[in-house]
Amino acid sequence: MTIVQQAIPYIALFFIFGGFFFLLVGVVGLLRLPDVYTRMHAMGKCDTLGTGMMLIGLMLLFANITNITKLLLIAAMIATINPVITHLIAKTAYNRGTPMVEGSFLINDYVASRRHRRRQPLVTVREKGGDNG
Amino acid sequence: MVEIALYAVVVGLIVISLLSIARAFSGPTVLDRLVAMNMITTNVILTVLIFAYLDNSYFYIDVAFVFVLGTFIGTLCILKLLREGFIL
Known part of the structure; x- marks a missing residue:
């Protein structure tokens, strides 16, 4: 048994714990950030990176070409699906007029222009808290 | 040694899921809950x-x-329901 074969589980554990660290950072951002958009920012980046690192570690542990191919497929699917879902959640929140954090210097142009076109008085756009959002 | 570390990682993933459930329980809007559910499925x-x-x-x-694949389609259907009011 060469030294490379002895070192493979430790490298795999390094990748797995690195991925776990990124997932932990993502959930801390999910709990502590004040806004839908910032929470989504934390979730999207940390989730994709942590999942990729954990899948690399599991690929090193599964020493079989079939399983490694399947894990590569799962990694590719997650790396494409997760940014798409994050983008769609961001666009839905923007179009629904979900309020940003207080003190933000950004204005939701989409909802403001729709209200102006309908000649309605410009009120503060707030989303009702509840199950329907 | 590898197995003990992997069991520790599983326990940590369960703890992360419980923290995400806390966000899904107390999220002010429905999109917060969707983000938290995405984290839990991962x-x-x-x-x-x-x-x-x-x-x-x-x-x-x-x-x-x-x-x-199933969670992708599910999240897509929920987003379409929120944007347009119907799914199919």
Whole structure:
């Protein structure tokens, strides 16, 4: 048994714990950030990176070409699906007029222009808290 | 040694899922809950893969793959319902 074969589980554990660290950072951002958009920012980046690192570690542990191919497929699917879902959640929140954090210097142009076109008085756009959002 | 570390990682993933459930329970809007559910599904996929290694039963990798696709379609349907008011 060469030294490379002895070192493979430790490298795999390094990748797995690195991925776990990124997932932990993502959930801390999910709990502590004040806004839908910032929470989504934390979730999207940390989730994709942590999942990729954990899948690399599991690929090193599964020493079989079939399983490694399947894990590569799962990694590719997650790396494409997760940014798409994050983008769609961001666009839905923007179009629904979900309020940003207080003190933000950004204005939701989409909802403001729709209200102006309908000649309605410009009120503060707030989303009702509840199950329907 | 590797197995003990992997069990520790599984326990950590369960703790992360519980913290995400706290956000899904107290999120002010429905999109917060959707983000938290996305995080939980990722943790479930990783837990299934780690148990596939620990049990040496490699069919669970296919289960994880189907789970990825299923959660993608589910989230897409919920977003379409929120944007347009209907699904099909």
